[in-house]
Amino acid sequence: MRNTVEYMGVLGEIRQRARVAATWFTQPLLPDDLLGTLNPVWSTREPHARVVGLRRETADTTTLLLRTGPARPGHRAGQFVGIGTRLDGVWHWRTYSVTSCPGDPLLAVTVTAVPGGTVSGALAHRTPVGTLLRIGPPAGEFVLPDQVPEKLLFLTAGSGITPVMGILRDLAATRPEALGGAVLVHCDRTPSDLVFGPDLRELATSTGLTLVERHTAVKGRLTPDNLTDIVPDWAARQAWACGPAGLLDALTEHWAMAGDPAALHVELFTPPATVAADATGGRVSFTTSGIEADAGPGTPLMVAGEAAGALLPNGCRMGICHTCVGRLRSGAVRDLRTGDLHDTPGEPVRTCVSGAAGDVEIEL
Amino acid sequence: MATQTFAPSMTPSAAAHLTDEQVETLGAELDALRAEVVGSLGEADARYIHRVIAVQRGLEVGGRGALIFSLFPPAWVVGTAALSVAKILDNMEIGHNVLHGQWDWMRDPKIHSTTWEWDHASPAASWKKSHNYEHHTFTNIRGKDRDLGYSIMRITPEQEWKPTDLFQPLVNLGLSMIFEWGIAIYDIEIEKVKDGTKPWPQAKAELMGLWRKARRQLAKDYVLFPLLSGPGFLSTVAANATANVVRNVWSHAVIFCGHFPDGVESFDFDEERLESETKGQWYLRQMLGSANLSGSKLFHLMTGNLSHQIEHHLFPDVPSNRYAEIAPRVQEICKRYGLPYTTGSLPRQYGKVLRKIARLAFPGGGPAPAATPPTQLPDQARRRLAAPARLAS
Numbered sequence: 001m002r003n004t005v006e007y008m009g010v011l012g013e014i015r016q017r018a019r020v021a022a023t024w025f026t027q028p029l030l031p032d033d034l035l036g037t038l039n040p041v042w043s044t045r046e047p048h049a050r051v052v053g054l055r056r057e058t059a060d061t062t063t064l065l066l067r068t069g070p071a072r073p074g075h076r077a078g079q080f081v082g083i084g085t086r087l088d089g090v091w092h093w094r095t096y097s098v099t100s101c102p103g104d105p106l107l108a109v110t111v112t113a114v115p116g117g118t119v120s121g122a123l124a125h126r127t128p129v130g131t132l133l134r135i136g137p138p139a140g141e142f143v144l145p146d147q148v149p150e151k152l153l154f155l156t157a158g159s160g161i162t163p164v165m166g167i168l169r170d171l172a173a174t175r176p177e178a179l180g181g182a183v184l185v186h187c188d189r190t191p192s193d194l195v196f197g198p199d200l201r202e203l204a205t206s207t208g209l210t211l212v213e214r215h216t217a218v219k220g221r222l223t224p225d226n227l228t229d230i231v232p233d234w235a236a237r238q239a240w241a242c243g244p245a246g247l248l249d250a251l252t253e254h255w256a257m258a259g260d261p262a263a264l265h266v267e268l269f270t271p272p273a274t275v276a277a278d279a280t281g282g283r284v285s286f287t288t289s290g291i292e293a294d295a296g297p298g299t300p301l302m303v304a305g306e307a308a309g310a311l312l313p314n315g316c317r318m319g320i321c322h323t324c325v326g327r328l329r330s331g332a333v334r335d336l337r338t339g340d341l342h343d344t345p346g347e348p349v350r351t352c353v354s355g356a357a358g359d360v361e362i363e364l
Numbered sequence: 365m366a367t368q369t370f371a372p373s374m375t376p377s378a379a380a381h382l383t384d385e386q387v388e389t390l391g392a393e394l395d396a397l398r399a400e401v402v403g404s405l406g407e408a409d410a411r412y413i414h415r416v417i418a419v420q421r422g423l424e425v426g427g428r429g430a431l432i433f434s435l436f437p438p439a440w441v442v443g444t445a446a447l448s449v450a451k452i453l454d455n456m457e458i459g460h461n462v463l464h465g466q467w468d469w470m471r472d473p474k475i476h477s478t479t480w481e482w483d484h485a486s487p488a489a490s491w492k493k494s495h496n497y498e499h500h501t502f503t504n505i506r507g508k509d510r511d512l513g514y515s516i517m518r519i520t521p522e523q524e525w526k527p528t529d530l531f532q533p534l535v536n537l538g539l540s541m542i543f544e545w546g547i548a549i550y551d552i553e554i555e556k557v558k559d560g561t562k563p564w565p566q567a568k569a570e571l572m573g574l575w576r577k578a579r580r581q582l583a584k585d586y587v588l589f590p591l592l593s594g595p596g597f598l599s600t601v602a603a604n605a606t607a608n609v610v611r612n613v614w615s616h617a618v619i620f621c622g623h624f625p626d627g628v629e630s631f632d633f634d635e636e637r638l639e640s641e642t643k644g645q646w647y648l649r650q651m652l653g654s655a656n657l658s659g660s661k662l663f664h665l666m667t668g669n670l671s672h673q674i675e676h677h678l679f680p681d682v683p684s685n686r687y688a689e690i691a692p693r694v695q696e697i698c699k700r701y702g703l704p705y706t707t708g709s710l711p712r713q714y715g716k717v718l719r720k721i722a723r724l725a726f727p728g729g730g731p732a733p734a735a736t737p738p739t740q741l742p743d744q745a746r747r748r749l750a751a752p753a754r755l756a757s
Contacts, residue, residue, distance in 0.1 A: 024584060024588055025589070027581070027584060028482055028577075028580075029421075034425070037418055037421050086470075088405075089408075089469075089470050090410075090471055306471065309465060309469070311473055311478055311479070
């Protein structure tokens with residue numbers, strides 16, 4: 001065993017030296033740039049993925065099957081990845097849940113077209129097989145612990161099923177017994193709107209998962225009150241919930257009042273709602289690039305910077321993934337979701353959900 | 365290099381007939397043109413730059429691959445030609461334009477002014493300062509635009525003559541062969557260290573940055589790839605040196621034709637005038653201070669579209685593939701406002717530059733004094749008078 005480790009270490013070092021040597025031959029480019037020119041999927045520094053298959057889940061939801069390059073980092077079931085797509089020559093990034101299992105050869109992401117959303121609409125409806133996408137590293141805390149709890153409860157609405165689908169598929173493949181006593185309450189308007197309907201029904205039959213489909217067009221929205229009717233022992237379960245902000249707020253309140261707040265795990269999948277009241281706006285300077293931009297009240301620093309031509313790290317654009325973090329050098333920023341003011345120099349700032357509160361300098 | 369001294373302007377400006385309002389209307393027209401082009405950027409433009417980059421990389425890999433067999437004469441010729449073209453594309457249509465931020469709108473981290481590095485002695489960061497900022501802001505202002513003659517040549521008659529100027533035709537020839545090195549070292553502004561306006565540690569740090577970049581470039585062209593050729597070591601050294609000189613001579617010719625031919629104005633602005641310069645006046649200075657080159661599509665590509673120098677100076681961050689379609693409209697605007705739009709073939713324009721360098725190697729060289737003061741003539745006559753005066757300079 002020790003020999004193998006040493007052997008791997010030596011191999012790694014040789015590979016590292018070969019890479020450095022190759023860089024002398026390719027500079028000012030990197031060997032990776034030349035590989036990426038031949039086939040973008042081979043690039044390890046700017047990972048790409050090619051769409052090799054499509055599954056139409058519902059009228060507005062599509063699963064993209066992606067072949068990734070050799071450098072694809074492993075994800076945990078329930079996490080999301082950043083997906084970049086070129087529309088009219090411009091790269092746009094959004095995050096989507098992975099719905100395939102960690103070991104699957106192809107990576108599946110499921111995209112629901114948001115009404116009026118240019119990026120989600122293009123990905124769900126106008127992305128043919130063969131399209132090249134960019135792909136970011138997996139991220140997100142909406143995952144099961146290593147020690148899977150005995151009694152599981154999943155509460156989802158609309159496209160909130162996507163991270164849970166990743167979790168369910170992983171459990172079915174690796175620990176099907178954990179699904180035996182589990183309950184999934186999934187809400188959508190009608191049976192035909194229900195994302196993964198057939199897959200979930202089949203999963204319920206094969207594993208013993210209790211599937212409760214709630215068609216809100218007939219039965220109305222899920223509330224904490226009717227939750228007790230559907231799942232009487234909800235308080236005894238570890239719950240994972242994903243869906244619109246209204247539902248998650250109601251559930252969080254319910255668990256806080258009548259249950260154990262630590263037993264509820266939520267994933268909010270909506271862009272930041274801006275806080276209009278105290279949002280002041282101001283001039284933002286990105287100190288690394290030297291780019292300055294006016295960020296109006298309620299405008300995320302990232303959006304203002306990109307409009308001024310800055311190339312900023314970005315990921316989920318909703319304050320989840322922390323890809324976009326830059327340090328605050330001076331001034332103050334306001335969290336556009338909560339209205340909180342942050343003005344400690346050196347504090348990491350998520351530019352996608354932070355607006356300027358007066359003039360501000362960010363180290364990006 | 366001592367600080368240069370300049371005599372007052374010797375030629376009336378070709379824009380002297382325009383009122384302030386006309387200059388601002390001209391500026392508004394150019395702003396609108398720019399907005400129209402920027403608004404129409406899209407997928408076709410993105411494909412264009414990706415294709416140029418792929419072709420450049422293909423030529424470079426192919427050329428260097430052929431030169432592994434550089435002892436075989438046809439391989440030497442083909443490899444050197446491919447590598448020369450690759451270096452020219454890298455510097456001109458790709459590097460210069462990417463570093464201007466022309467492609468930043470794509471938000472592609474791999475093709476972006478903040479991440480790009482090129483096969484040129486100047487590190488990208490210092491180039492962006494000396495070229496994008498200084499040259500493009502202070503274009504053709506005597507004493508402020510350091511690209512005007514690069515301090516070592518007398519390129520306007522207003523520059524005071526020195527005996528060393530006698531050698532400038534030879535200096536120019538030498539500079540053209542080593543152009544990238546000339547620019548890289550010149551940009552460090554050693555003369556400012558001498559006269560105390562630049563601290564030595566800063567200059568030293570910049571020299572170190574240049575050396576870090578340059579040694580890798582030198583190692584690649586003159587050690588590593590020649591070693592791959594085995595017995596053809598020296599033959600590959602010669603091929604790579606040839607490609608570097610071809611690139612230097614070509615880019616020198618194109619760049620000198622951008623601002624130095626007859627018909628191009630240089631300006632005598634003090635700080636106050638520069639401070640109060642409006643957008644319209646800035647556009648005007650850019651137009652009058654630049655000259656185009658005419659030629660085929662391939663020619664424009666090989667000049668990095670600096671053949672559209674006027675359009676480039678008006679809109680330095682508009683993607684270069686769009687200059688050709690903007691050019692007729694800029695020319696139409698110039699015509700309407702009675703402004704010169706200087707253009708000509710490369711041999712013709714470069715001939716004029718060489719003639720000017722030769723003439724200004726000797727004292728004098730300004731225009732003959734006009735018989736009638738220009739201000740007393742009607743517009744048409746004044747322009748006729750101004751044109752020959754510029755030709756004589």
